Amino acid sequence: MHYGSLLNVRSNNIGQPPDAATGPSPCQQVLDDGRRTFAPIEPDFSAEPLPHQERADREQRSSEAALAGADDPADVEDASDMTEAQWESWTDSANLRTEPSAADGFIYRHPKPRAILVSPKTSIALRAPIQLKRPSIRDKVRVRADEGGFVGGKVLLTRDGRTLLWTPLRLFKAGETVTVKVASGILGEDGTAMGGVMWQFRVSPNPLRLYDGPFTDPDDGAEEWRAEAKANYRRKGPDADAAEWHLYGPFMPSAFPSLSTSTEQPAGQPHQEQQQAEEPPLVDAHTASAASSAGCEIEGSSWPKDEEAFRRVYPTMLSETFLQPSPTGSKYGNDTPGNERPYLIITDKHGQLVYWRRHTSQAKQRVVRLTDEMGQRGNLIYRDRLNVTDREGKRRGATKWVEMNHDLQRVRTHKAGHGYQADQHDIAISADGKRRAFLIVDTQLTDVGRWLREKENKGGASGADDRLSEVWVYVPIVQVLDEDDNIVMEWRASDTWPIPELVLRHEGSVEALIERQKANPNGPMDVAHINSVSFTPDGNLLVSLRHLNVLEVDVNTGRINWMLGGSATDRLFNDFAIDEDSRFREQHHVRMLGSGHITLFDNRNPPPGDGSTPKYSRALELKIIKHNSSTTSDGDFPYSVKTVWEHRGPYGLAMGWVQRFANGNTGINWGGLANKETPFYQEVTADGSTVFEMKLTSANGAYSTYKGVWWSRPTRPPLLTMNEPLPAAADTDTPIPAALHFSWNGATNVKEWEVYGGLSSPPSLLLGRLNKRLFEHRWPLDQHTMQAVRQGDFSHPCGGGGAAKTGGGCSTGYYYFRVVPVLHDGRKGQASAVLGVKAKQAAAKKKKKKQKKKKKKKTRGNGY
The missing domain is CATH 2.60.40.10 (Immunoglobulins)
Incomplete structure (x- = not known):
C-alpha cells in the first residue's frame, strides 16, 4: 500500500453567461428557513406568466418522454385529465393547509412554499419524522401548472421509509406557477395520520436547455471515455517531437516537483526524479x-x-503556460486555449510518482480524493468532463464525478439531478457510502431595481434607481441523493436570502452595481461562491460560501441549524459571537472533526477596497460553543466560537486545503496562484513542526492535495x-x-x-x-x-x-x-x-x- 497524496491541478474559475434573451425574472422572495423570516416580499402569483421563447415550448415537448415510463405502473398517477370541478372538490375534501405547520406532520417540503427560480425538471418531495406506510401514499398528490394544466406523476417511497417523492411525467414550463396539493390520510407505521397541505412555487424563466444535464444514462459516456483514454496515448507524430514527449512530457524540466522532507529516506532510495529531469531531451x-x-x-x-499504444508522457504539475499573464492586467491568470490540460497525480509518501492521468478537457478540475473522507478505504473519485448526446442529438460536454476502483477502471459516474451540472469544487459522500451531496451553481436573472422599488413601497429602505437592470447571478445549491439516485434534500440560497440583497452586498452600493453592469452587462456575479461541502459526524451538511459564511444544514429538514460568519458577520448571515482571533475570510475546505470542532483554510483575503496585502494564510481549528439561551452576554448571539489551534504560512489569495489525521498531524495545501515558493503540500505536527513538504520548481499550482491509503493493480x-x-x-x-x-x-x-x-x-x-x-x-x-x-x-x-x-x-x-x-x-x-x-x-x-x-x-x- 501507499500512503500517498492525491493532487489536482488548478485552473481559473471563469463562468460563461447563459443566453440573456429570456423574459424577466421575478425577484420577490419569501425567505423562511424554519427558524426565522427575513422581511419577506410576497410573490405575486396572480400576475401574468413570464414570457418565454417558442423554442422553450419545443424543448418542452421533446422532453416529455424523458420523464415518462415508470417501472411500476401502480405508482403512476396520471391526473392530467382532471377537470376543474374535480380539482376544487378534491381540494375541499382534503382539508389542506396552505402554510407550513407542525400540525400537518411533515418536516421537509421541496420545493419550498413560494419558492422561485425552481428547475423545470424538479421533483416534489415531502418527508415525515416517522416511517410511512407505502400503500397510504398513493392517490394523495395532485399537481397543477398554470400554463400546462394538470400534471401526472410517479410517486414512490424512498429507501429511508420517510420520504415521499413525486416525479412529474412531463417537464414544467419556463416561468409557470405550480400548485401542489397533498391530501390528508398518509399514515405512519404507528398509525399517525399526516395532515393535508397545499402550496405553490414558480419555475425559473430560463430556457430548458440551461437545465439540460446529461440526457443519457450515466454510463452512456463509455464510448467517449474509451476515445478519451486513447487520447492519453501517443499514436502518431513527428520524430523530432517524440524526444521531448518521451522524457519530459508537455512541460519540460522546469515544471518538475521538488521534495523537501525532514523524515529519513528509505535506504537505497535517493531523489532520482531530479536527476531524470536534468537529462537533456532525446x-x-x-x-x-x-x-x-x-x-x-x-x-x-x-x-x-x-x-492502444501508450502515448509516452512523463507527467508533472501544471504547465508554466497554463496561467499566462492576463492582457487586462488582472492578477488572475488567463486560461487560454491550446495550453496543456490539467492532470490527476498520485505520489507516494516520498514524493515519488505512483499514478497520473490527463483530464479529458482543459475545463476547470478541482478535487481528487478517496470516496472515504477519512482516507482509509474507498475508491478514487474525481470530476471530469465527458461528451454525451443531448436531446437534440448533439454531442456536448457534461460534467460528472467519476469513480475508479483499485484496478483503475471506471466503475461509476455520479451526477446531480433536476437538470443541474455538478460543480467542480467538492463532493461529499456519507460515512456509510449511501448518500452523496453535490454542489451546484445555478445561473439566474434577478432584477435588483424592481426589488428595491417594491421594498420601498412596503416601507423598507430603498435607494432604488431606474438605471439598474437585470443581472445574471450564480445561485448556490446543495443537493443530496440517496443510493438509488433519488433527490432526498435540496438546499437553495434563493430560499434563504433575497438574491438582490446578496448582489448589493457583493458590490457594496447601488452606484458600484450600476458601474459594474455598464462594464460587464452579461457577466454572472459570483455573490456567494460555494466551494466545499461535507457530512458532519451526525449526518448533517457543512457548507462553505466563500464570500459569506459557513452553514450547517439539517439533512432531514433542509433548514439551517446555524450560520458562522466569515466575510459576512451581520445578523443576516451570522449566529455567532466572534472574536478577532477567530475571524476568518474567504475560506476553503471546511470540515467537522469527531470532536465537533471545525477545520478550515483561512485565506484571510482583505475586504473589498482594502489595498493591504495580508501577511499570511492559516490552517484553523475552531470550537463551537452553543449557549443555553438565545440571550447571552455575547451580544444576544446563540453561539460563540473559539480558536483552539492554528498554523500560519504563506499567504494564498485562492485555493487551500486542510486535512486532520488520526495522529494529530495536519496536512495543508497553501493555495496561492502559481507561486513556486508556496508548498502545494505540507504536513505539520500539533506543535507546528514540519514533517513533510513538497513544492513545485516552477510557477504552477494544485487546487487540492489529499493524503490517504491507496493501492492499485492496473489492468x-x-x-x-x-x-x-x-x-x-x-x-x-x-x-x-x-x-x-x-x-x-x-x-x-x-x-x-x-x-x-x-x-x-x-x-x-x-x-x-x-x-x-x-x-x-x-x-x-x-x-x-x-x-x-x-x-x-x-x-x-x-x-x-x-x-x-x-x-x-x-x-x-x-x-x-x-x-x-x-x-x-x-x-x-x-x-x-x-x-x-x-x-x-x-x-x-x-x-x-x-x-x-x-x-x-x-x-x-x-x-x-
Missing part, C-alpha cells in the same frame, strides 16, 4: 511501445500502428520504450547512452523488475533484475546488444553467434525486449508487450531496395 529516440499482442513486431524507429500492461545512443550536445561532454525505459502507471505492489532480451519473440534471456524505487526506471543497454542493433549481425550470446534467420520464432533484422514486474509476494505480474527493435543496417537495406523498386516502376511508367 532527439531521435526509439519510442515504440508495447502492443497488446505478445508476439507483435513493432519497429523502434517508427510510431506503433496499434491504436493495462507496463510500458516499455527505448532510446538509442546520442552524441554529446554542444554544451556538454556527456553523451546519452542507449537505454530501455519502463514503468507501470498506477501499480503499487511491484518489488523489482526483470529485463529480458533475445532474437525471438517473446524474448527469454534474463538480462538482469532491478529493484523498483522510481516511477520510471532506465536500463542501460550493453555494447553487445547495441552492436547487434547497429550492425544487424546479432552476434549476442543469446543468439548463439551468427546472423539471425527467419523461423523458429526469430525474425531477421529484429532484436526483442520485454520487462516483467515481480510483486512483493514473489509472484510475477503482467508483462509488458514485446518491443521489437529493427537493426539499422537491415532497415537501410530495406529502404534502399524499396527506393530501387520505386525507381524501376517510374522508369517503366515513362515508356522507356
